[in-house]
Amino acid sequence: MLSKCIFSVKAPAGPPVEIIRHTFSPSQSAKPTQRVSLVTGLHGDELEGLYICHRLIETLKKLEEQNAVKGEVHIYPAVNPQALETGTRLWPFFSTDINRTFGEKNTRSLVTEASRTLLEDLKSNSDLVVDFHASNLHLMELPQIRIIKNFEKKLVPLAKLCNVDLIWVHPHAEIFESTLGYNLNQAKVPTLVIESGICLRIHKNYCEQIVLGILNLLHQTEAVDCGEFLAEVAPARIVQPDQVTMVQAQNAGLFVKQTEVGQILKEGEKIGDLIGPDQMPEDIRSPCSGLLFTLREHPLTGKGAPLARIATSIEP
Ligand SMILES: [Zn+2]
Numbered sequence: 001m002l003s004k005c006i007f008s009v010k011a012p013a014g015p016p017v018e019i020i021r022h023t024f025s026p027s028q029s030a031k032p033t034q035r036v037s038l039v040t041g042l043h044g045d046e047l048e049g050l051y052i053c054h055r056l057i058e059t060l061k062k063l064e065e066q067n068a069v070k071g072e073v074h075i076y077p078a079v080n081p082q083a084l085e086t087g088t089r090l091w092p093f094f095s096t097d098i099n100r101t102f103g104e105k106n107t108r109s110l111v112t113e114a115s116r117t118l119l120e121d122l123k124s125n126s127d128l129v130v131d132f133h134a135s136n137l138h139l140m141e142l143p144q145i146r147i148i149k150n151f152e153k154k155l156v157p158l159a160k161l162c163n164v165d166l167i168w169v170h171p172h173a174e175i176f177e178s179t180l181g182y183n184l185n186q187a188k189v190p191t192l193v194i195e196s197g198i199c200l201r202i203h204k205n206y207c208e209q210i211v212l213g214i215l216n217l218l219h220q221t222e223a224v225d226c227g228e229f230l231a232e233v234a235p236a237r238i239v240q241p242d243q244v245t246m247v248q249a250q251n252a253g254l255f256v257k258q259t260e261v262g263q264i265l266k267e268g269e270k271i272g273d274l275i276g277p278d279q280m281p282e283d284i285r286s287p288c289s290g291l292l293f294t295l296r297e298h299p300l301t302g303k304g305a306p307l308a309r310i311a312t313s314i315e316p
Pocket of ligand 1: 043046133134
């Protein structure tokens with residue numbers, strides 16, 4: 001494994017802010033066939049990706065020793081290092097969401113300098129990218145890959161290799177245009193965005209599930225020959241935009257969940273209670289049957305806040 005600093009800037013106090021890239025490549029000087037990059041930590045409070053990288057680095061070190069790395073695998077485990085140090089979602093000092101600063105439209109700042117450097121480094125070193133995210137403080141997510149409709153044709157076959165529970169194809173919205181995933185896909189570097197678990201926690205089973213999926217992706221795209229580490233992955237379930245039902249709070253209150261993500265719900269099944277200021281609990285029930293893949297974890301709930309998402313029709 002070779003480690004390289006791709007971005008470094010002096011900090012007001014303490015060590016410099018650095019973005020590090022670790023690279024696994026064939027020992028012989030043969031031209032690598034496939035170059036895959038794995039990126040985590042755009043949001044500093046999302047720790048699942050960091051753990052997934054730790055697990056993958058362990059395995060890739062063994063595979064490198066066995067000369068089983070055929071292409072190049074790049075791992076960027078902490079691309080927003082100061083936010084990670086403080087366990088915050090945003091880039092500190094500027095309170096900027098780095099995943100809203102990619103692309104040409106943004107004015108120059110330290111944050112956009114970092115995002116520009118990262119984007120260029122990924123573009124020149126990758127044939128395929130996976131960007132790992134956990135959810136925000138409010139919602140627990142079943143391991144899933146989200147794909148903007150325009151990129152569906154290229155990305156769905158790759159997403160199927162990743163051992164996630166769900167592939168959610170959703171319509172394009174302007175807000176995505178400043179994300180890393182959108183800009184790489186626009187630049188013809190296929191990029192999968194994985195969303196799993198919740199921020200500030202590690203859901204070990206979900207992480208292990210994704211580690212197996214990424215090893216399978218690396219094997220099937222011939223970046224790595226996984227040998228003994230290759231495991232069978234579950235078939236992906238794909239949902240189109242009209243197959244996702246969102247449950248929103250009709251009133252403000254305290255939401256107390258009564259189920260977990262991953263459950264197959266029946267229509268009318270109880271999801272939880274919403275306790276309003278009048279102390280009367282309101283039953284929150286599923287309006288349809290299907291797979292519960294998002295569930296509110298943070299009890300404080302405003303009117304209109306999302307409580308759950310259900311995949312109503314699932315094609316295997
Ligand atoms: Zn994120």
